[in-house]
Amino acid sequence: AQTVTQSQPEMSVQEAETVTLSCTYDTSENNYYLFWYKQPPSRQMILVIRQEAYKQQNATENRFSVNFQKAAKSFSLKISDSQLGDTAMYFCASKGYSGAGSYQLTFGKGTKLSVIP
Template sequence: AQTVTQSQPEMSVQEAETVTLSCTYDTSESNYYLFWYKQPPSRQMILVIRQEAYKQQNATENRFSVNFQKAAKSFSLKISDSQLGDTAMYFCAFIAGSPGGSEKLVFGKGMKLTVNP
């Protein structure tokens, strides 16, 4: 069974600073996909960034980037130039990529990020 662990329940950062959210996972699958979702107070689930396990290059989306360490099973999210609108719950999630797999997302428990002015 796959598990996703987000060990920091809550973090705060000053506007314009950089913050890193940690995530580790456990799986026996050789191919899988990793995601970070953002859930603001409006409770919408917004895909922030995604990474295929077979790609060594870390994914980047504007101010968001990941540090994917496959051997360590670590998938951290870095937010640069934090903005007030980044205040939200952030969820790390995993999908196994094996043929015939469930395709369901397995989520971590989430981390509350507050960006202060």
């Protein structure tokens, strides 16, 4: 079984500043992936960034980057140059085996990020 914990229910950041969202996870699997999803008020879940557990290099996607600490089972998301459109719920998720050759996402409870003008 996998668990994902996001310890920050809400955060806020000034526009153009940098913010880091925390996530810890627990898994017994060797082959797994980690994801950050964004869910704006319109509620469509959008993939922000993903990390392959066997890769030591941290993933980056434009203004979004992760700090992946495998031994500590930590997977934080850094948003640089925050924009008003970054206001959303952010979910950390891990993907592990759920049987019959399939894999399921396990989500944390989310962090509500507000970008302040």
